[in-house]
Amino acid sequence: MPTRSEEDHIKAVYTLLQEGDSAFTKDIAERLQNKASSVTVMLKKLAEKGFLKHEPYYGAKLTAKGRGFALQLVRRHRLWETFLVERLGFGWDEVHEVAEQMEHVKSEKLIDKLDAYLGKPHFDPHGDPIPDKKGVIRERKTRRLDSCAAGDHVRIAAVSETTDGLLRLLDSKGLRIGTSLMVQEVHAFDGSMDVKPKSGSAFSLSKDVSHHLQVEKGKP
Amino acid sequence: MPTRSEEDHIKAVYTLLQEGDSAFTKDIAERLQNKASSVTVMLKKLAEKGFLKHEPYYGAKLTAKGRGFALQLVRRHRLWETFLVERLGFGWDEVHEVAEQMEHVKSEKLIDKLDAYLGKPHFDPHGDPIPDKKGVIRERKTRRLDSCAAGDHVRIAAVSETTDGLLRLLDSKGLRIGTSLMVQEVHAFDGSMDVKPKSGSAFSLSKDVSHHLQVEKGKP
DNA sequence: AAAATAGATTAGTCTTGTCTAATAATGAGG
DNA sequence: CCTCATTATTAGACAAGACTAATCTATTTT
Secondary structure (H helix, E strand, O other), rough: OOOOHHHHHHHHHHHHHHHHHHHOOOOOOOOHOOOHHHHHHHHHHHHOOOOOOOOOOOOOOOOOHHHHHHHHHHHHHHHHHHHHHHOOOHHHHHHHHHHHHHHHOOOHHHHHHHHHHHHHHHHEEOOOOOOOOOOOOOOOOOEEEEEEOOOOEEEEEEEEEHHHHHHHHHHHHHOOOOOOEEEEOOOOOOOOOEEEEOOOOOOOEEEHHHHOEEEOOOOO | OOOOHHHHHHHHHHHHHHHHOOOHHHHHHOOOHOOHHHHHHHHHHHHHHHOOOEEEOOOOEOOHHHHHHHHHHHHHHHHHHHHHHOOOOOOOOOOHHOOOOOOOOOHHHHHHHHHHOOOOOOOOOOOEEOOOOOOOOOOOOEEEEEEEOOOOOEEEEEOOOOOHHHHHHHHOOOOOOOOOOEEEEEEOOOEEEEEEEEEOOOOEEEEEHOEEEEEEEEEO
């Protein structure tokens, strides 16, 4: 049974591999607010315990065991985030840190019951998929909003960054998971775009913002 | 900000002082599954930090600061137990260990919102009082069932031991918090008593059991 | 009052997880 | 191909928190 620090490292590796295709010591260290040397030591230990393969100087890859473990952590994290937002009334920009603590509570039964209580949700408040008990993630075909062209009709599926600033900005513009948009115009010089929500008037989004919005096709 | 281990020690001292009037090294050690020598070291540290007074060889007493801290832990523990039983459908004999982990999650806002979500309950599923945000406990005048005499009408207010065995026994007899009983007869030779629930037929309770039931007066 | 016993404390060790400093490997540019 | 900047690793120190063994204190028993 991994310690809390071990769990954090496994999850960091998983997340980095999701975002790109590599998990380097430096990036893991940055994410965990640790020094690289500490991470090296930890990776060696986790490799011995069979959670990952550590190729010195070339980063880490998860084993099946490590991946399964990481998926349970992600599941726990996202279920708690869902609980905090949907039941306790937290804003979606406030839940990350708390869920980060709750995900380490060890009780399989607790997660089973929480899952049932929330209605076995497939997505968390940021639109990220929640792995099921077996670690299976239901896939959606989404693209980044900044890859869309004028005239596209789309629905916001997920927000791929969870910094407080971005989430509050979206909130203030009335942009939520599920909000339908039409892309009116894309400005080549700075990548900003004008979008019009189904209900409400049009406004502009900078590339910084549209880059982090995952959307799926809506009806045209 | 105390560490998890420090929190555990503070709470153990608080609980022992509630149950009796002393918190000795040995008893703290037993409760935390630690050795006495480890506890001594910890008590010295907590005394330096101002959470308690440590009188070597005569145990520990909490300071106001330590008591306030312990009350917040108790509050968190009992709110989570209430959540687990009332919302997630856990049995009241299954929640202790999980709540023991959840009580260490640090977020004042979380507890405020949980409290509101549960309807600001004053008692947990075992009938124990939940301190409010300021640490104030609403008192009730209760007595142990084994101090009652034949003919008394009482209502179960709390169960003062939370071992799985006792709680399951009570469950199987239909005894819950709030159940009304009439004491039919007390047997002097072994302290057992016959009781009759308002609805249902009479049965016998051993002294072991009646000793741990806190009751309040019901209507005669 | 002395001895015995239960419990508490101290001293010293070990493990875990972190750090800093020193050393080594990689990959890019000249 | 060599050098340099970046990143990784190793080695050694340190703090927290637990343990064992040895010592000490308080209390009870004789």
